Amino acid sequence: MTAPWWWFALGSAVFAAATALLGKVGVSGLPSNLATLIRTLVVLLVCVLWVTLRGEWRRPEAISWTSWAALALSGVATGLSWLCYYRALQLAPVSRVAPLDKLSVALVMVFGVAFLGEHPSPAQWLGGGLIVLGVLILAWF
Template sequence: MSYLWLVFALLSAITAALVSIFGKIGLQSVEANTATAVRAVIMAVFLVAVVAFQGNIGKIPSLFEDKKTLLFIVLSGAAGAASWLFYFWALKLGKVSQVAPVDKLSVVIATIAAVVFLGERLSWISGIGISLIAIGVILIAFS
């Protein structure tokens, strides 16, 4: 069994933590929407460079051939943009030590959605873990 997914997931967690810290510091003298827009442009340039480096720029037009694929990529992008806006508004107003954990309630919501909409199954241990995440978020948010 390959655990490469775990390596990438841990790297995602580490870099997401940096977003919180760097974002909070960067928001000290700028409005959240402006910061989010600049961040989005930087991310877009970076990601296009990655796709170009991989030699996959030519594959981008194929995304427009499958309407279902395009629809869900657009929906994912819109949800991601909204998430960034809400996250940066929360960072502007709150403490990183509270905002970041509450944001991770997305783990609980995504897991429930995966079970309901994607037919994924959870072991009882996973169910307990998801419940503990939810309880932890509530405890942190209201502490």
């Protein structure tokens, strides 16, 4: 039986919180770009181990070009996001950086509508707006 999607989403939130705290400690005394490289290498090793343990390797030609392109662009976006995040952690307290980073929740809602044709409910839009309000309060006050 597969765990519900929200268990993985909650796990993501817990690990993201740990990422912020440990990242703040990790960038102390290092250039933020070097810290990001070290983190990226560890992520690569963890992913290789996980895919190997789960037996999920595929031949490259069995993966569609659409998947290759989307994942490559996603990787570029991830790398740029991490570089910006670690630099922000060097320059400001984690308690201000992490909330501002959560603007991604509202942005992904807008992008989901614009690019994927999604239709959030009024309650979801309200929640997204409250996240934006919360981010503004946490980051600037």
